[in-house]
Amino acid sequence: MGIGNKKEILIGRIDGSEVFAASKKLREHDKSEQKRIKKIIREVVETYAMAEDENTNPGVVISNKKPSFDCYKKTVRKIVSLDDVRQTLESLRADYIGYKNCRGLIGATAAIAWKPIRDKTYELITYRKKKRWGTKRFVDDESVKKMDKKYKTTFDNYDYINRHNRLTPNSPCPVLYGIRGDNEKDLIEAISVVKSEPVESWIIFETNQATDDHLQRKNINNIQPYESVIVKGIVARNPHTRPGGHVIFTIKDNTGTIDCAAYEPTKQLRKTIRKLHVGDLVEVYGGVRKHPLTVNLEKINVKNLVKIVEKIENPVCPHCGRHMKSRGKNQGYKCRKCGITKTKPVVREKKRELHIGFYEVPVCARRHLSKPLKRINRP
Numbered sequence: 387m388g389i390g391n392k393k394e395i396l397i398g399r400i401d402g403s404e405v406f407a408a409s410k411k412l413r414e415h416d417k418s419e420q421k422r423i424k425k426i427i428r429e430v431v432e433t434y435a436m437a438e439d440e441n442t443n444p445g446v447v448i449s450n451k452k453p454s455f456d457c458y459k460k461t462v463r464k465i466v467s468l469d470d471v472r473q474t475l476e477s478l479r480a481d482y483i484g485y486k487n488c489r490g491l492i493g494a495t496a497a498i499a500w501k502p503i504r505d506k507t508y509e510l511i512t513y514r515k516k517k518r519w520g521t522k523r524f525v526d527d528e529s530v531k532k533m534d535k536k537y538k539t540t541f542d543n544y545d546y547i548n549r550h551n552r553l554t555p556n557s558p559c560p561v562l563y564g565i566r567g568d569n570e571k572d573l574i575e576a577i578s579v580v581k582s583e584p585v586e587s588w589i590i591f592e593t594n595q596a597t598d599d600h601l602q603r604k605n606i607n608n609i610q611p612y613e614s615v616i617v618k619g620i621v622a623r624n625p626h627t628r629p630g631g632h633v634i635f636t637i638k639d640n641t642g643t644i645d646c647a648a649y650e651p652t653k654q655l656r657k658t659i660r661k662l663h664v665g666d667l668v669e670v671y672g673g674v675r676k677h678p679l680t681v682n683l684e685k686i687n688v689k690n691l692v693k694i695v696e697k698i699e700n701p702v703c704p705h706c707g708r709h710m711k712s713r714g715k716n717q718g719y720k721c722r723k724c725g726i727t728k729t730k731p732v733v734r735e736k737k738r739e740l741h742i743g744f745y746e747v748p749v750c751a752r753r754h755l756s757k758p759l760k761r762i763n764r765p
């Protein structure tokens with residue numbers, strides 16, 4: 387948010403008053419203003435953070451200088467140590483507060499290091515009335531579908547196949563729902579279509595969600611655990627289903643081989659993956675699991691499909707016209723009457739049930755940084 391009256395953009399409503407973003411940059415604040423900001427933030431965090439939850443480890447960073455964009459890239463793509471982040475903050479002479487295990491400082495630093503230079507999206511987040519926090523949310527599914535159909539610039543609203551409303555979070559946090567989209571004006575209109583319990587306040591965030599910013603192109607031998615990668619390879623082992631319904635296949639490039647998995651929560655994507663065949667050329671997108679080293683599929687781009695031939699029947703004897711008999715596995719065929727032999731049966735090309743192009747996980751399984759095909763294919 388900035389100051390100045392030129393080109394103000396409505397981005398929210400808090401306590402009944404409108405909140406604006408300005409295109410003008412906030413002036414460098416002096417020491418006393420920085421102290422005041424720090425005090426407000428400290429109060430908010432210490433009042434509202436669920437400190438008793440082991441996964442709640444807030445971090446606050448106030449800095450006049452922006453950390454490098456590389457600092458952001460490293461955080462979304464690799465593993466970053468808390469020591470490195472502290473060093474960065476010291477070198478920027480930033481003011482920071484880390485709570486509990488302090489890992490919140492990593493995200494906070496990456497957040498201010500981010501610049502929407504490659505891509506960006508928006509999310510309009512609505513908040514619940516305080517008395518309802520922790521209770522079951524009411525957000526009407528039918529109205530979410532209506533909103534989804536009306537506003538084409540929004541995405542990941544509703545999973546029609548798995549009947550999952552993706553607007554609402556699962557945690558007992560104060561968020562009522564969030565609508566993601568490419569156009570901030572559409573988001574403001576979209577909230578009037580969604581029927582829900584009362585909205586206490588709302589605000590629009592500029593985000594890196596659905597941008598694929600976490601992904602990097604890699605050769606198989608360079609893939610490290612916990613990275614998120616795009617890898618091109620040829621299917622080297624056919625897909626098979628493991629207990630729990632996970633579907634695994636192997637790809638290779640000229641540097642090595644790696645397993646790829648469509649886990650059970652990826653639902654319908656598994657049906658697609660089972661249709662892959664040795665020799666198909668694919669590009670897989672996903673996070674890398676450590677044990678065993680596996681690419682956890684977010685989406686897949688099928689680049690080439692091999693021809694698969696299947697046997698229809700034993701060969702026919704050219705002399706008497708009868709079907710020949712098999713002489714045993716891989717030993718060809720022989721006509722019992724005439725003694726004529728043939729090595730190959732009658733085959734036909736099998737119809738491939740896949741098309742060239744992208745397939746993705748359903749909306750219910752989407753990771754928040756993963757770019758949906760709806761955005762990739764947008765006009």
Ligand SMILES: [Zn+2]
Pocket residue numbers: 703704705706707708721722723724725726
């Ligand atoms: Zn014959």
